[in-house]
């Protein structure tokens with residue numbers, strides 16, 4: 001059955017892979033599943049046809065036959081459940097990998113988004129200079145905890161899983177700030193994720209949309 005996802009017609013990041021369709025593309029690539037992409041403008045995202053798929057008017061969405069999903073956590077989990085390669089077979093290891101997916105989205109992504117919002121959208125506010133150190137402290141605390149857990153392991157819990165896919169995806173947003181480099185093992189962890197052939201294919205596909213250049217090969 002054909003899988004269709006939605007992505008920005010023109011991503012605000014110009015193709016750096018930070019728009020959340022990249023993590024869905026990555027999961028589909030890890031699972032070896034072909035997919036189609038429907039590009040949507042900011043205007044179309046808020047219109048009834050798209051709102052019927054995504055009540056919050058965002059990307060990405062995921063359609064497969066009668067099934068329509070939104071929220072990257074739910075979409076990646078769905079792909080991981082249906083196909084081999086993203087979740088371990090052992091029941092306990094599987095539950096732990098799912099736990100890391102939730103941790104990425106519920107525990108690590110929020111302070112990262114708070115930081116990005118404070119830096120990009122609130123940087124010109126009169127109170128920004130006072131607020132920023134608090135935001136940075138909260139984020140550094142979280143990154144330190146994650147760094148301590150990871151230690152010198154390659155992945156969060158044994159073999160690469162959907163938990164790592166999600167964690168690397170949320171950490172990538174910090175790359176430009178240089179913050180990630182304060183935690184050498186986290187920087188190396190993210191680089192390991194980016195080095196995966198499936199990630200490279202996903203990244204190249206979203207970049208091609210944003211540069212207008214067709215994919216090579």
Ligand SMILES: N[C@@H](CCC(=O)N[C@@H](CS)C(=O)NCC(=O)O)C(=O)O
Pocket residue numbers: 018019020021045057058059060070071072073
């Ligand atoms: N929690 C959602 C967040 C989705 C989201 O924030 N999407 C962004 C693109 S990465 C978006 O559509 N932004 C445009 C908007 O909110 O109007 C998920 O993980 O899918």
